[in-house]
Amino acid sequence: MARAASVISAATLATIGLATPGHAFAWGHTGHIEISGLAAEALPREVPAFLRTPLAIEEISQLGAEADESKTTGTVTGVANGRISTTFTVHDAERDPGHFIDLDDNAFVIGGLIPLTALPTTREAFDTAQRAATNPGKQDQYASGYLPYEIMDDFQQVRKDFGMWRAFGVGLRTAKTRSDREYFAYELALRERLIIRDIGYWSHFVADGSQPLHVSVHFNGWGAYPNPNGFTTAPIHAQFEGAFVKNFINFNAVRANVRPYTDRGVSTIEARVPLYLAETLSQVSAVYQAAKANNNDNYQTPQPAEVAVATRQLAAGVAELRDEIVDAWRQSENITVGFPLVTVKDIEAGRVTVTPDTFGAD
Template sequence: MRPVVRLSAAVAAIGLAMIPAVAASWGNTGHRLIGVLAIQGLPTEVPAFLRTAQVAQDMGEFAREPDRSKGAGRVHDHNRDPAHFVDIDDEGRVLGGPVFAEMQPTRQEYEKALQAAGTDSWKAGYLQYSTIDAYQQLVHDFGYWRVLTAAEKTAKGKQRAWIKADKVRREKLLLANLGNLAHYVGDGSQPLHTTTHYNGWGDYPNPKGYTTERIHSPFEGEFVAGAVTMNGVRAQMKPFADCNCPIDKRVLGYLAKTQTYVEPLYQMWGEGNFRPGSTKGAEFATERLAAGASELRDLIVLAWRDSAKTKVGWPAVTVADVEAGKADPWTALLGKD
């Protein structure tokens, strides 16, 4: 289970406008920055309701929600805590079990593969699945929004009033669901969320003598709080990139790249580059947060594009047919008992 870092009462009172100066951990400052900057970086092809200053501010907070919900209860926490990480070992396997790059189609099959190696997803984590899950939910939310938008143009009377109200509900739900994606993408940009060496090198072969100190919180907490600024992260964001590949391949590639930063992080720690005032350490943390913000922005755009090809409602209707005026979505939206 990963360390939970909480804001002090004084820090919690600071508004979004003060983000560059906020003294909190990656779990708060970093997730806020990723959520805000991803929204600010969205292109005009994404619906206008998502590209506002208010939504950017809200996403900064929604992006923290999977951490803020911790402590709700034993069942809640036990089920959700492993969604924030995946423990990839030095051989590219998940805790000595399945090869990370060879993703099982479902969590059930992933669980079987881990249990065959004497472990389970509660110990190993399942960040790759929680990220894909959140992405697919966003695609579906966008699909509903597309259908509701198209239906609103032609519906009349009580049907139009219901559709208009449901579109408002969908937008609110979409933002909350997007917050989950924002959080897990953010977790995926932090190298210590993608490794068995998540809090010190641990009881593993250590020929290079990396530290066994508990470095997780000091790195993403005290150091990042004093070293990272919004403008610095924004300046390091990459242009939009589409791998033209399935979402599982994209997510695996993203997490695998993050995992390559584990040893550099430990090397830099040993060299003292994560002490206050270190320029090299600040550049490292800034680049990692920028990678998270860039990836989140890109996944939002790709989810919007994928939503044009999905189906929604019951009985299901194709989004493309509704937008083309070939199908009436009323029954699908209201639901057939």
């Protein structure tokens, strides 16, 4: 699969001041476009055909990096020692914490109050609980990160997109007039473009969830925590996810390591995401152990153990993204659309006749 060159060079990324101290661009440009593209390639035939065309696959692939490309939206305030400083903006303050969540070794969100296995239903409730945690006032959603909620939010948008697409498809097939057919044909085509965009953007955060250093307090060196294994405290985050992946990972090997579909034994995205992130969290020690076993190579050279852990986690991101797209499609028949609300299932079964007024009667 072709992958277009990044519009932001590695040198440029190195000079940009990140809005979230300590957290870098997960997987780097190469990792993100490959995870998104490989997942799109792996979609089964049950998913609508427009998503499985070469163009759609390539667009989803390139959009996989979009959430990083759109960072640092402020104006330049100065340049010193080759480093660009920018103003902090609403865009970055609100979005950057969606790329990570800081979990301790017991899978509690930093602050020690909320376990990954019992996340509150909404981001608002999560933030409220975090503010009551140890060291109050410093462990809100912005300090801890809210990656699980970003993944769930974007999944729900794609599921809604699919539901709208299904309803518009029925409307096109059953329209009685030329104007109605034109309306549904336009809306169907527009929704397809939106679905490709929304999947591409969302794919970034699902991929972030397979990078162990994006779900751990040990995100850039082991840090000031108990360290019985003597893992490195040197910065390893950027090298692990960026230059190492670009220079040393064979993406045919990543493709070969993608597991078959699984629903993880649950039926909702709210139950699925914590299981996925817990699986990733379990690999944090493996990232550090691979570096230590090679004299703290720290992902500078293609040591076999380091290549293996990166390959495994990239493949985990591909598999999870493919599976969540499939789940969004399967669940979309139960989505409600229009006003007053009707279910997609009723529309497809012919129990509801869909017209332009279903969506535009105000």
